[in-house]
Amino acid sequence: MASIQVDVDTTPLAASVDNTRGHLNLVTGAVTTMEAAVIAAENEAAQTICKNVDNGFYILVKSQISQKAVAAYTEMASKQMTLLQLVKALDNVKRQMENDFYMITKRYTKLFQSLNKSLETRVKELDRPAMRLAEIRKNMVFDKLKDDSSMLLSVSAESLPMAQTALSGKMKQKTQVAMQSLAGYVDESRSYSERVDSILTGGEKTSNSADLCYLPVVILETDSLLNLDDKIESVFTAHTDVWQNSASIVSEISRVQPELKWTASSAEEKSFIRGDFLSLCENEISEERLSKEIIRLFDESSWEKCVNEL
Template sequence: MSTFNYHIDTQPLAEEMGNVSKNVNLTTGAVVAMQAAVVAAEERASDLVCDNVNRGFYSLIRSQISQKLAKYKSEYESKRMLLSHQKRALVSIKTIMERDYNMISKRYTKLFNGLNSNLQTRVFEVDKPMIDFSYRDIGRMTNRSKYLTAVVPLTQLESVASSQKIVASNIKQRGLNAINSIKAFILEMHNQESLAKKILVDDIVTRNSEAYLPVALCEFENDSLGNRVTEFFAPGESLHQAAVTSISNALHSEFHNTPQNQDLYSRQEVRNEFLKLISDSKKPARVRDVAIELFNSGLPQREKS
C-alpha cells in the first residue's frame, strides 16, 4: 500500500483569518459606537420632546390661570364698585335715619316730659289728702299713749305716786277693753261654729227626700249689641253627673220662662248723672272725652243712641 505525504501551508489562511478578525472587531466597534450614538441621539430627542411637552403644558396651564385671573379680577372690580355704591347708599340712609330718629326722639321726649309733669301733678293731687292726714293725724295717733296719760297738778312724792296710779288705772282699763274684745270674738266664733254644725249634715241619705242646694246665677252681656248670656253654677262635687245635668236643665227652663224687664230708664238716668258730673268737673277736655268714651264703651249699642 502506497503512502502519500501532503504538506499544506496554512499561513495565508491564518493571515486572512487575522485580517477578518480585525475587520470583525472594527465592525463590532463601529456597531457599538453607532448604537451608542443612536441611544444618545434618542435620549436627546426624547429630552427635547419632554421639554417641549412640559413647556407646552406649563404654557397651557399658565394661559388658563391667566384667563381665570382676568375673569375673577373683572368680577371683583364690578362687585367692588357695586359694594362701594351700596355703601354710599347705606351711609346716606343711615344719616337720614339718624336725623329722623333724633327729631322724633326730641319730639317724643318733649311729649313724655309733659305727660310726666302732668301725671306728677295729678299724683300729687291724689296723694295730697293722705299727706295732709299723715302730717295732721299720724303724729297724734302715734303718741296716743302719751296723750292718754293723765297729769295731776301735785308736787314731789305725792305727784309721782298719783301719776303712777293714774297710769296703772289707764293701762288696766285698756287691758280690760282688749280682754272684752277677745271675749266677744271668741263667743262669735263659738256661735258660728255651732251654727255651722247645725247646718252641715254628715249622714248619708238612703231614701228619697227633699233637699235644698245653693245655685249661683250669672247673667252678662258679651258684646256691644246687648246680647245676654246666662250661666248657672250648682255644687256638683258630691252629686252625680246626671243629677247635675237635670238641675241645670230645670234651672234654664225656669229662668227663661220668667219675664225679664230691663230698667232702661234707670240706666239712662245714671248716664245723664255721669255726663252731668263730667261737665261740672274741672278736668282737662281730653280727660273728660276719654272718660265719656270709656263709659259709652261699656253700654249696649241701643242705649248709646
C-alpha cells in the same frame, strides 16, 4: 497507481484573511461606536421631547390658571362693587333707623314725661284732701296731746291725791268724748246702710212680695279681641252690706239674659244719664285729655234698655 504531490501556497490567503479580520474589527468598532452614538442621540432627543412636552404642559396649565385667575378677579371686583354699594345702602338704612329711633325716643319721652306729670298732678289731687285734713287736724292732735299730758311737773305730798283726781277726771272726760264720737259714727254708718238697703229693696216688703227684691244691674256687651264674631257680656251689680255676695245674682242674670227683650233708650233718658256722667268726669278726673277720651267713648257707645222684668 501514480502519486501526485501538489504544493499549495496559503500565505496570500492567510494574509488576506488577516487583513479581512482587521477590517472586520474596524467595522465592529465602528458599528459599536455608531450604536452608542445612536443611543445617545435617541436619549438626547427623548430628553428634549420630554422637556418640551413638560414645558408645554406647564405653559398650558399656567395659561389656564391665569385665565381663571383673571375671570375670578373680574367676578371678585364686580362683587366687591356690589358689596360696597350694599355697605353704603346699609349705612344709609342705619342712619335712617338711628334718626327714627331718636325721633321716636324723643316723642315717647315727651309723652311719658307728660304722663308722669299728669299722674303726679292726679296723685297730688288725690292726696290734697288728706293733706288738707292733716293740716286741719294737726293743731287739734297736738293740742289734744298737750291737754292730755300732766299739768303738774312736781307736786307736794299733800296735793298729790288732788292732782291724781284731776288728771283722772280729765281722762274720763276725754274718753267720754271719744265714745260719743264713735257712737255717732256707728249710728251714721248704720243709717247710711239702711238708706241704701231701702233704696235697693224697694223700701218696704208686703206679704205678697216677701221674696221680691229689686236690684240695679248693668249688662255690658263688648266685642271679643280674639274672635270678631263673638261678644263678651259682663254683668255688674251694686255691692253693699246686704248684697256682698252677688255671684248667684250674676249667674241668674246670665241664665235669663238670652230671653230678655231690649229696646233703644230714649233721648231724654240718655241726656239725663249723660249729664250725670259728665258731672262725675269733671269731679273725679282732673286730666282733660283723659276726660275727653272717656266722654268720646261714652258718646260712641250704643244704649239699650230691658223692656221686661226678670
